[in-house]
Structure formats: structure tokens, C-alpha cells
Amino acid sequence: MKRILIIEDDKKLSDGIRLAFHNEYSCSQAYSLQSAKDSFDVRQFDLVLLDINFQDGNGMDYLTEIRRESSVPIIMLTANNMEMDIVSGLELGANDYITKPFSLMVLRARVNVQLREDGHSKDIFKDGDFYFDFSKMEFLHKEKILDLSKTEQRLLRCLTDNKGRVVNRSQLIDEAWQGEFEFVEEHALIVAINRLRKKIDVDNQDLANPYALA
Amino acid sequence: MKRILIIEDDKKLSDGIRLAFHNEYSCSQAYSLQSAKDSFDVRQFDLVLLDINFQDGNGMDYLTEIRRESSVPIIMLTANNMEMDIVSGLELGANDYITKPFSLMVLRARVNVQLREDGHSKDIFKDGDFYFDFSKMEFLHKEKILDLSKTEQRLLRCLTDNKGRVVNRSQLIDEAWQGEFEFVEEHALIVAINRLRKKIDVDNQDLANPYALA
DNA sequence: TTTTTAGAATACAAATTTGTAATATCCACG
């Protein structure tokens, strides 16, 4: 279960969030900036909800501090709906900015967006028995790890980015050899594709017949 | 320059956005769903701004349609600030949802979040002369491409994810060998790190002295 | 049917990557 750190001095609100997320996420709570710093390492979390106004400091400063050492998704959660606050929050590295009062449903939806593994995000591809996480270099078919070489990964990326489409050769070549293809003959692509197919070993039409005449 | 497709039937607004983005992004405009479908291939864009209410259909349906074939970032741009619309927009695969009226500054900030390459995003690391894009498998040092092997990439990922910190061996081992390390002796890690260092060839303290005793 | 052509499959050598071992270096501690 993914872990969320709620840094929010309004205990009612904080508890409400934790309760609302109870089934989906494992929440930890800090009621002040200092206690957040003392008790938690943001790196241990998959997402941080961060308020701005605290007795003991400014959440925006803490945002900056976090961003110096981590790129954990951060959603600012605040009553300040001043344009400038939103803009600077996002520019300082926040991933989203929600102004109070907000609905827990909407908050949940926005949290889900940050944590999505549903294939709607750029780097995760999900289809049938396949699960590819390009950013983690994790390629699964029915839970089984596919060990792909670098070119295979690049080809696969090009194919999944164009799911349902016929990808022509030059596209695949561009993706896999990025400009260094002058030194290689086109037939290498065929072989590379062939090897990729063998590894993923499917008759999945999308992947098995991935390109057409250039 | 990154390309944005604005699908919005309010021409004033659409033009306003294009104008506001003029210096940063290259915008194309569609004033109806049909013209968007006819004239553009969303795949050619880095981001889509999508309204919901059109004469000729529902933006939400088009969102779903796009998501069947592409994971291009999509920001819904709409007067509907009904909770349920927001929730379902995000669930259907939108990356953000902005309700009209909105400030162009805020819109810009939210667009920038989606397109950020500033190292605040999970998969891009930027520091000094280094630029690593893990999701694209692109590793640069002063514009020069670093050709990293699979384990090197994984180790680097572990190190950049923990920038500024000392990473202990077991962490690196977990990241690079993901559970298959029983068959390998620990010294392999040392050698792998060594090779990585040689490739990135630096005395950058962060990277050159990356781990401590387990 | 035969021919032609594009693509698939196999084989093999060159290049790269990877694990292990052997050796060298560094540094804290006595």
C-alpha cells in the first residue's frame, strides 16, 4: 500500500483525510512542520500533502527544502488561493495545489493522478498481461520479469508510445539508435524487432506486427 | 519548443492562451471537437488543453478517445466545477483539471508542471553539467551522451534518487539486482560502481562517494 | 504455376557487459 504523509495543522482535516484514504493508502500525520521534520523522512513516502500556514514556519519553505533532496510528489493543501501563491508553489516544485475548502473526493482523485499506475501516465504501459514501467526499467508479462536489452527497451517504448498504430521503420530506428544509425544497416532493425518479439513471445497483434513499410 | 494543442470553442479565450504562451510554447488551436479530430494528431503534441462543452460533442468523450491511443498530458479546461466532473475527468486520464474562470498565470504554471524538465519531476535529474532522463534512457554530461549499461543505469537511479545522501550497499544492491543478488557476491557492486564512476568521470562528491558501509 | 519480394528465422562473429579474482591504494589506529 502506498504511503502518504499528511502535514497539516488542522487535526480535524488531517484526520478526515486519513479516514477517507484509509482503504487505499497508508497515511502518516504531522501536525506541525517541526514534527514533520523530526519524525519523518519524506523519502519513505510516495506522496506528501503539505499545508502552508503553520505556527512554526512556512510550508512553502519546507517544500523547497524537500525538493532539494527528493522528487516525491507533493500536493500543496492550503487556504491561500492567491494566484501568486499557487504559481510559486508549483514553480518551487509542487506537483499540484489544492485550495481549501476542497472535497475529499477531489483530493483523492488528484492524489490518484500523482500515484497512478493505470497506464495513463507516460512511463507506465499496461495492457492485458503486460506491465511495463519504463522509468523503473521493469517489464513484466504475467508477473514474470522480461529481461530486455537497451535497444529492445527503446523499441518497445516506441511501440507502446504508438499503441494501436503502425509504426514505420524510420520511427523505430530514430528511437532505438538516435542518430547513430548511419553506421548500421537497416536490416539490423528487423533482427532487433525479431529478438524483441521472441522475448515477449506473443501473438498479441499490436506487438507482433508492429511496423509496416516505411 | 514544446507544442500545445488548445481545443476550446471560446475563441477569445483560446487566443488569449496562445498569446500568453507565445514565447514558451508553440500552440495550435481547434475550435471544435471535430476540427480537432480532423486537423490534428494529438501524438504530435506535448500537451493538450481540452474544454468539455462543445456544440459538436463532449470533451470528456474525446479525453477517453485520446487516452486509448496516447498518454500525452491533458489538462481539462472547463466551466464545470462540479465535483463529479473533476473526479471523473481525472479518473478518465486527465492530468489536471482547471475550472474557468482561471488566471493565465496559473494555467501557465500548471502547464509547466506537466512539461517540467527542471529536475523536480521524478524521472529527470539535473545537476550541474549532468542531465539524466531515466524514462527516455538519456544520460548527458555537458551535452555529451553517456552510454550506460543496464546496471549502471539502475545504480545511477538509486544514487540520484538519494542525492545528497549516503546510500548504503544493500540499497544499491536492491536497486540494481532486485532480489537476484543471492547468486552474486557483494564485491560485484564495488566493481559496478567503479565502472559507473569511470564513465561519468567526475570528482563530483555526490556521485563519486556514493555509499558507505552497509 | 512460377517468380518476385518483403519479412522471419537462424547462425555466427564482433563488441559489450558482467562477475570474479588478483592486486593496489588509502586511511585509521596502534
Next chain:
DNA sequence: CGTGGATATTACAAATTTGTATTCTAAAAA
């Protein structure tokens, strides 16, 4: 100073990846 422990470096062989050549197959054209 040395010695011991830890890390660094180098070397080498095994495994993997990759490019090219060759053969095979299938389907369209003649």
C-alpha cells in the same frame, strides 16, 4: 612508522548483446 581493514583498480573469462550474412517462408505479381 607499520599494520589491518576497507575501498579502488586492473585484468580476465563467461555471458549477453548486437550487427551482418544467410537461409527460409509467405504472399503478391506475373
